[in-house]
Amino acid sequence: MVKGSNVSLAALSESVGSVIVSLGWVSPAGDGDADVSVLLLDENGKVRGDADFYFYNNPVAADGSVQLLGKTPTAEGNEDRISFDLTAVPAGIERVVVAASRYNGARFGELEDLRLSLADASGESLLRFAIDDVDSVSAVIFGELYRRGTDWKFRAVGQGYDSGLAGLATDFGVDIQDDSEEAGEPVASTEAFPSEHLSSAPTPVPSAEPLPAPAVAEASVPAPRAGEAGTTPKKPAARPRTARKKVTLPRLAKKSLAENESWKEARLFPVSVLRTDRDREARATSVLLSVMGQVPEFGRRLTAAFGAPAGRMETFTEVALPHGDTPRRPDGVIRVERAGKLWTALVETKTNGNALKSDQVQAYVDIAARRGYEAVITLSNDVALEGSPLVDVKIDGRRKHKVALWHLSWAEVAHQAQMLIQHEGVGNAAHAWLLRELLHYLQHENSGCHGFQNMGPAWVPVRNGIDDETLCQGDPRALEVVESWERLIRQVCLRLGGELGQKVLPVQRAKRGDDPGARRNRLADQLCLDGRLQAELRIDGSPGVLAISADLRTGKLRTSIEIAAQEQGYPLSWAKRLIKRLSEAPADLHIETLVEGEGIGPRGTLDKLRPEPADLLPKNNGGPITGFRLTLSKGMGSSRGNAETGFIRSVDDAIHRFYTGVVVHLDRPTPRRTVAKAA
Template sequence: MIKGGNVGLAALSEDTGSVILSLNWSSATGDGDADVSVLLLNGDGKVRGDTDFYFYNNPAAADGSVQLLGKTPTAEGNEDRISLDLTAAPADVERIVVAASRYGGARFGDLGDLRVTLVDRAGETLLGFSIEDADVESAFIFGELYRRGEEWKFRAVGQGYESGLAGLATDFGIDIDDDAADEETVDEKTADTVTADEVADAAPEPVEQAPAPGVDGTPGSPARTARPPAPMEGEESAPAPARRPRTAKKKVTLPKVAKTSLAENESWRTARLFPVSSLRYDREREMRATSVLLSVMTQVPEFGRRLTAAFGAPAGRMETFTEVSLPHGGNAPKRPDGVIRVERAGKLWTALVETKTNGNPLKSEQVQDYMDIAARRGYEAVITLSNDVALEGSPLVDVKVDRRRKHKVALWHLSWAEVAHHAQMLIRHEGVGNTAHAWLLQELLQYLQHENSGCHGFQNMGPAWVPVRNGIDNETLCQGDQRAMDVVESWDRLIRQVCLRLGGELGQKVLPVQRARRGTDQSSRRAAMADRLCEEGRLYAELRIEGTSGILAIVADLRTGKLRTAIEIAAPDQGYPLTWAKRLVRQLAGAPADLHVETLVEGQGGGPRGTLERLRPEPGDMLPKGGARITGFRLSLFKGMGSARGNAESGFIRSVDDAVDRFHSGVVAHLGSRPAHRP
């Protein structure tokens, strides 16, 4: 589409009651990002109320008409997706505006490849619109959906605001509160188990607030929550002011409660809702895991909706079933592991579920049978669930789609690591509706993390791992070897899982950075990585952690058997080099003594270097001779690399997890948040 153009959705597809809009962008540095927002407008072009404004502090509508699905990395940047159920949109909503905003003084002119695409319920792309004239705007309207009689149409807008998200929201009738965002937090005690009574007894108390960012992302003033003074005798208490949307991001944490155990000794174990000690066989694990997950999805609406919205399911009453028998032509009936059904306005959305645990691979012929059954019975989706992590452009199973069929069935994949990530985000960082839901999700996490559940995520680098390592050692691995490509794909899966796990623990977005030339597809990018592995014997990855001051780099050197985790931080704009060095040493007071610190010098790359233990008494040793200009500092930790291909104590996957955890907790966490951009 071109700017200002419009098109009716009914002319593009017969299945547009529920659609997904994707907003894409990229940046030359790899760290440019934006946040999406949606506004529901009436016939006057204004919101009906502040609740019609959906953004990071208000990501979903109660009626299911709007849900922000979050970000996924692409080859050149990020993709942010929005689920819109047009059948659930209130009758007095005439327009749905889809926008995005940047913070910290960043502008959309710094991003490239700005694009919005729209797909129908089956995942078929219907339209796309690229924006090429972005400049100084910090908020941008990509497009809008609007009614014409009984039909919905899409208009390509492509207009921006220099005043950011607050200016955009105010223009559409939103009353913005720019004070510090509320932050509900409780005592950060950690408990191995949380019972229903413990969760129910936990009530957040008023606490001191940390400085909250303003609308543009710059630090604000400290604020303290306080109860208003009691009215004097004879005075009437003032009505509580209405809560208004805050464009400053806020985080809501649920309690991590620790109570004194009543057990006589440590051998006593708390009774679990989902016991796993008796699980021995793969089939038993699959049946139990499917039943546990599907039952929690129905009992915790926030969790069920979070998982199914990404697959195009509407918001509505959900029921789940296991071990359903379905006819399959003249053959024996098929029994998918589970079925999910969602009812909305008298219509049913149905997905078949095929589950694998304990690292067992999905079978193409089995998934193909379920796709055929779903197509014949008018079901909308088939969802595969396993320990494997799907990669963009590399499907886990190959299935054939009969294009002659009018009804389309979407094939989706979910990893157990993603399930654990979403559960952890809800109970630790975003919040759920009530204490019983929090306890159920806690029990689900306990189940998934138990050694007998078989739901541990990606745990095996594959059969090519040992031959590739041997080929690198004896220098017989040649470029173009398919085994090197297999190892690179396994490495990509591992890095995506590391992002999910770390993001769930921190409550922040953690995304892999994929540096490649624009227009390079995923298979070409991995082929280039495989050639580099054959030539250098190293695997590379970068993680972008929201709010941190740099990119976390991971290098696995298969020649030396060492893992390197590193981060580069830029030198301050003002002050003296010696002051920078002393400040950095103070920041790293709690960092490991074996941390390597390297000064980056303009035109020379690396400068003076040494361990933190040696530099602590003499920070001046970090300064280059001759007064060369310092551009930043590189901080690195080295660790021995596991040789086994699995997740055992001596395995490669465990060593990568441990290296990232140690580096983040010991180094990155001490550096503070990303500094605000200077004009």
Template sequence: MHEMVKGGNVGLAALSEDTGSLVVSLSWSSASGDGDADVSILLLGADGKVRSDADFFFYNNPAADDGSVQLLGKTPTANGSEDRVGIDLTAVPADVERLVVAASQYGSARFGELDDLRVTVADRTGEPLLGFSINDAGAESAFIFGELYRRGGEWKFRAVGQGYETGLAGLATDFGITVDDDEEPVAPEDAEPQAPPSPLAQAETVVEKPVPATPVVAPAPAADAPAPVPAQRPEPEPAAEPARRSRGPRTAKKKVTLPKVAKKSLAENDSWRQARLFPAPTLKSDREREMRATSVLLAVMAQVPEFGRRLTAAFGAPAGRMQTFTEVTLPNGDTPRRPDGVIRVERAGKLWTALVETKTNGNPLKSEQVQDYMDIAARRGYEAVITLSNDVALEGSPLVEVKTDGRRKHKVSLWHLSWAEVAHQAQLLIRHEGVGNAAHAWLLQELLHYLQHENSGCHGFQNMGPAWVPVRNGIDTDTLCQGDERAVAVVESWERLIRQVCLRLGGELGQKVLPVQRAKRGTDQASRRAELADRLCEEGRLSAELRIDTTPGILAITADLRTGKLRTSIEIPAPEQGYPLSWVKRLVRQLAEAPADLHVESLVEGNRGPRGTLERLRPEPGDLLPKDGAAITGFRLSLFKGMGSTRGNAESGFIRSVDEAVDRFYASVVAHLTQSGGPERRPVRRTAASEAAALG
């Protein structure tokens, strides 16, 4: 991998023969695990400005219609996060000369609080081509990591490392993003209704991130010169009028999302069942489930471009005309092979092909089967093999082991997709981000209904594995010793479960939900899991933390295997202004709809503060104040629930009990904290311009 220094540039053709499709990864870490940032991409013309606001791609405008840019989302690393972007250079319009790769933080967060800031560029197979680290971050709340630009008929990359203390607004304004008032888009009345929302969805409220509005003006850098540090502009005078939220102009064609409230049914009674496009009740055998699920998914991918592109962009596929096939027979010596599916994408006369191997109902992938498909793909010049199952892939713990022949010039990449991730992407599109027309929205809704049907076998991770019962028994009898490999297997299963909880919750809320992994810098995944397994043997507890956008703290989950209790909790900081009695009264008012058995505890530095159930504290909020007048630093809110004991998906199962505990805690407690006691607002899809505008 080519390591770059600030201001340096390199031609991509010198690093790889295949650079038409790239994956750009921005990563960072934090000792506390609390740091976060959001990637953004700007397409610039010859004048160094965006052609329109539609050229600004960020978490609420994640994909270009032509497929040139696709935000792929975040993945947790050992002690931080990695945000990835798929870029198809062959699809970039001819009048775009530069692609700026940036990241921003919100609120009072600064990049100096993060460690290991780094950008990596990989080819379509995932092989890293170049890397650039930023070591001098300070008070900046936005950073340009680098840029891809045209020079002499080829694409080059420049390591920029330019910071903005004025945040996303300053960065966006610097490149020509404008801000105008506009009405909020709404879902069309003729869109196909979706099923009634779940209690979790009913509790949803989108609270928009505050973004600094102070702009920065700086000239665009020359084609091969390091970008200058932007000059600071004085703070503007406060407006005399009452503050109001600014909206930017619509920067893309109208999107269709499904309304939250279902239309009144025309059925005579509840026994009538609506006709489904993909019926699932008659599915019996595993083979039938696999064939049906593969065909249903691939058909929807081909018919709904936004969905097909969303799933394949992460695997290096270009934007283009997609066709999908099932049960294709391919030669393989004396025994032809029949992969479950084939995906082909055509662009500019070139084909990108991936073989698909599917498993449902918790069946594991088979290494020898996947190995055969990797060999076939290499011989036939295909680009990828995609495995699809209920399992969730973890960094440093591959689901199947395959060998690659290093002597082959043609490289084949192996990717994994979980059914939970498929459902997550479908939810984001039809419920939050929108698709091109009502028919596409209906197709995605039918796909989601099929995936969630009990007979489909596509419910995601459902089994804690063969080590689960022996480990629980060993903890009960105090015979489980540190270093036991079965404990490591349980820790991996727990991580897969938490990743799936994040996907499901993020799809419901339309927000980023990521697991927080706290580890010493430089610790690899295997060592980190071994340390957690030893802690499990000693303490008998599994713990995890989730970071959810717009929430005031980290949501913690603890499964105590000794007591059989699940604890969900959140710690929120004390307000910076006001009086402690006002704080506790306001907190109790916000929790008016929370369960009576919610445990509330005052956090006092160096000591345990007063605590009690919400039922007892409602008439006397002052009981949360320390008797000795000690300063309150925050509050901890906790709910307890019995833990299921079985491994499967029965009502009493452990996995289901974790899902129910997180849903109940978010809907009844956390959602009310995000509302901050204010009226509920209708979720909207924000434009690039409004994201860069000041709130207020």
């Protein structure tokens, strides 16, 4: 689409009751990002109140019409996905605006390839809109969904704002108010833009840049609303919190009443009776689906990204469905009912190292297509990669009804449960207890639900080939190892993010439009040349990108982070402050000074630098210091599995040790998402 154009969703697909909108961009520097937001507007082009504005502090609509799903790794970087159930949008809402904003003075000109895409309920992409000419703005309206009679249409807007999220929000009737303003003090900023300080304003602040009317006449982006002349604005009344109180598990467990350690706590989902892989698959499926059906937040979290509506969910196991002469029995069925309509997904489960079977999944896709079901969900310990499907399934293009094929890793299921019960909270204590029991089951060694745990048969030959310098470029085994490495890094991000309650995402420094397969082939050739596997992780709240390198020649794992020099102060004070911050870090931590124009400057280990921080300063009037690089090294596991001496366990431990021993002690970056009231 081009800027200003519009299209009817019904003309593109028959499954547009639920749609997923994805916003994406590429950061050449690898550290740029933006926040998405959604505004529901009435016939006057204004929000009705707090509940019509969705952003990082208010991500989910109570009626299920809007849900911010967070970031999804792609070949081009990351995409922010938003799920819309258009059948649940209130009748008084005429337009739905989709926008994004940057923070801390950043501008969209620092990002590349700004784009919006929209997919239907089956996951099929319907449209794409690329945005240009937004270099100097800090907020952008990507597009809007709007009603025309009983149909929904989409308009490509691409309008920028110089005044950021604050200006965008006030233009649509949202007033930004903070605690200091209520006390009669000058307004400086509001940290984290709290949702309880957003209110529908009788006299909103005008934006510095009004939106021009679009090229079509069906609807228009409203101009700023100015206050009435000669009237004194009234102070908005105190507004209730938009988020419900959440229940989370206590950080410290209560003291046990058991007489000794031999007394085992009774569990809702026992694992001692599991003997065979079939037992594990049946138990894991039943446990997961039952908790999904009983804990709405959890069930919705796992199915929203698959196009499922927000509604009453029921789950089933061992359902017999006709298929030729022999009926098929998928491991499970998920069914969601909303407004009299049903959304159905068949579930195929594998545990331990068992791989999904193409013929089984193909049969379920065919059954779903014939019966009008919406999706087939596969669930295993493996991690799906973009452009590299776990199973090959043929879609019959002659069928009018299309079925979406999705994959979940057990590691992702455990991550979502951990995020809810330890960080975000659920509706009541019973739900928190159910999720705790589910998480205990998934993490038990006998459940078979341990996530990615095998680097594959190519691991040992590739490692040996690098050691004796016989591995050649183009060897398909090197590509298998690169794919396994990418799966491992994605799983490490899930585990670390679940522990921290923060977003942890792999950094993909890919060129615009780069094909995932071509990118992995380049990495495989590079592995053959230098014998190293490398990855970068971005952790919310960390001062830089965490890098990890596995050197298969030396058998060493290196984890590192680069932190920028402060804008104020003297180099000696920077060095002293850094060493003081790292007082509890490992003594073998290696610190390098980064010098402009010279690359690496002075270096040393922490134990030697503690008495003399000045040793980090360049001698003989060297160039200015641009930052510091901190590195830890440890031995690499050799075996391909997840045992104590395995490669997978050593990577997980190395990243965990580096974050908890080094990164947590560093200065946090300038607090993000700080919005000051517009003048």
